[in-house]
Amino acid sequence: MIKRYIKHIKNRNIMKHHVRRLILLLLYFSTVCLLDVTASIPRLAVILVIDQLTNHIFASIHHNLVGDLKKLMQSGINFTHAYMPHGLPSTATGHAALNTGTFAKDHGIVANSWYSDDDKKIFVDHDNSPHAKVFGASDATVGKSAHHLMVDGISDTAIIYPSSGGTNKVFTLSLKSYSAVMCAGHLGKALWFDEQQGKFTSSRAYFEQLPPWLIQFNNSHKIPDFITWSPCHCVLSCFYKNVCPSARIEDLLLFESPIKTHENINDVETYKNFLKTLQATQLLFDAARACIAAELSCNKNDQLIIWILISSTDFVGHEFGTQSVPYIDLVYHIDYQFKKFMRFVTRFMKSSDVVWILLSDHSSAPVPELLEQEGYRSARRINTTELEETICKAIQHVSHNTILSMTVSSPYVYIAKNHLNAIDTQQRNVLFRTEQETLSNTPYIKRAWTYEQLKNTVFDPYTPEYNLQQQLYPERSGTIIFQVAPYCQTSKYTSGTTHESPYNYDIHVPLVIYQKGSVERKIINEPVLTLQVAPTIAYLMQVPKPSMCTFSMLPGIVGHEVFM
Structure with a gap:
């Protein structure tokens, strides 16, 4: 009996010993995991948004890249099926969504601009108040x-709720003011290239006065009167095999003579020509370097988010199309410029302290005339x-009314409210019905809805019609909304291309995220949305996601999210 008791005591002691060891091991691994999470919180987030970076073109030429865009794709998590789910994938809408x-x-933000009740054009970033x-x-x-x-963004929450008791800063730098403004939100600092002044500026909504480092940068970076564009490779080589054959000869003209950077239009000096060049993208990277050098704190608890918003690809893409030598060559130049920028950052701080995000705000449609020449007969420009x-003639024929003020801005039709208010309900219904029928019977337009019809119809998620529906906002989205057929576009221009449809070629964008040691070396082929980028940044920077965001973060980002 005594022997059994002694044996029982020994077993209990052994059990207690193993329990203590198990508890110590759990505490150890929990501490290690918590340390890993803390160590992985980046001090710097670089978000590179290349405007109108068309996914199928970028994917087809990435093997030709020799700079760090390719390194980012190889080192980071590459989301091969990322979509910007918009019915009208405009620049302002895309940046606001990110x-x-x-x-x-x-x-x-339903578009880059819309029309008021009295038919005045409202630009998305304009604010006539004194403080702006x-x-x-x-x-x-x-x-x-x-x-x-109308809502907050990750640029706001990062400042309101800094992690680890530090102080966070957010800067956006762009060649377009509205790109910078949409990504800065209400509390970030927006900086943009002013095409009339020929230098970077901002408004009193963001600064009491421009930061000294920016003034110094502007003084040391004057825009020359003329610049030249030297292609990265021989334009007749395999590096440009994705160029549409019908466009090749015309595209070569860009490389034949110096480009005048500014001109006088309606007695206003403008640097619009400069914005289309590779020198403009280099200037943007240089400004980003100056910003990081001046604004990145030595305090390890402080964080800096910098949005670098490259617009030159959008300007060139609109004029020449994305299957052109200038567009593809510009991507090659950006790849090389980004290599120099990435090396600067990694010399400035530890690689594991930086998270890199590469994506676009939208893609782009092929030039319809070139697509038609290649054999796609249904491609059209309306x-x-x-x-x-x-539309006006049809309405006048049916109701004997003349539309005094109407504007078509795809996919919206705006009719001035003062005209609608001057007619009774029956006349208004006739007007709407005539608009719908005229649009629906127009070749290469699929269908049209009134605002209320589109709002109240049930669609399968993320179909083209659903994406159009999710872009409705009262007093901004027009009275009639229409959907063009694939590879058709409405435009006031007779050449070039645009990105105004809900189809895959306009919304499929590249998306890569990389942080050395924690977010790396994966290919995610499942479909994801770029609306998931904001909550992903929030997770990585350890700040709350924007208040109206209901999306989860992107899959495959980290291996230790179970400990959060």
Whole structure:
């Protein structure tokens, strides 16, 4: 009996010993995991948004890249099927979505501009209040801010709720003001290249005065009168095999003579030509370097988010198309410029302290005339002025009313409210029905809805019609919404291309995220949405996601999320 008791005591002691060891091991691994999470919180987030970076072109030429865009794709997590789920994938809408993680029905940015009740064009970043005046602007009545952005974004929450008790900063740098404003949100600092001043500026909505480092940068980076564009490779080589054969000869003209960077249009000096060049993208990277050097704190608990918003690809893509020598060559140059920028950052701080995000705000359609020449007979360009005239004639024929003020801005038709208010309900219904029928019977337009019809119809998620529906916002989305057929576009221009449809070629974009040691070396082939980028940034930076964002973070980001 005594022997059994002694044996029982020994077993209990052994059990207690193993339990203590198990508890110590659990505490050890929990501590290690918590240390890993803490160590992986980046001090710097670099978000590179290349405007109109077409996924199928980028994927087809990535093996030719020799800079760090290719390194990013190979080292990071590459999401091969990322989509910007918009019915009208415009620049302002795309950048607002990246920042807020919401649809336009929530953030309110339905397009780059829209029309008011009295048919005045409202630009997405314009703010005429005194506190939004642009520094150095010739027109003191036009200010810029994010007051049209109806919700907060990751740029706001990062500042409101810094992690680890530090202080966070957010800067956006762009060649377009509205790209910078949409990504800065309400609390970030927006900086953009002013095409009239020929230098970077901002408004009083973001600064009491321009930061000293930016003033110094502008003084040391004057824009020359003429610049030349030297292609990265021989333009007749295999590096440009994706160029549409019908466009090749015309595209070569860009490389034959110096480019005048500025010109006088309607007595206003403008640097619009400069914005289309590789030198403009280099200037943007240089400004980003100056920003990081000046604004990145020595305090390890402080964080800096910098959005680098490259617009030159959008300007070139609109004029020449994305299957052109200038567009593809510009991507090659950006690849090389980004290599120098990435080396600067990694010399400045530890690689594991930086998270890199590469993506686009939208893709782009092929040039319809070139696509038609290649054999796709249904590709068409619909002239918006002619379409407006057709609608007005149809309404006048049916109701003997003349539309005094109507604008077609795909996919919206705007009719001035003062005209609608002057007619009774029956006449208004006749007007709407005639508009719908005229649009639906127009070749290469699939269908049309009134605002209320589209709003109240049930669609399968993420279909083209659903994406159009999610872009409705009261008083901004027009009275009639229409859907063009694939590879057709409405435009006031007779050449070039655009990105105004809900189809895959306009919304499929590249997306890569990389942080050395924790977010790396994966290919995710499942479909994801770019609206998931904001909550992913929030997770990585350990700050709350934007208040209206209901999306989860992107899959495959980290291996230790179970400990969070």
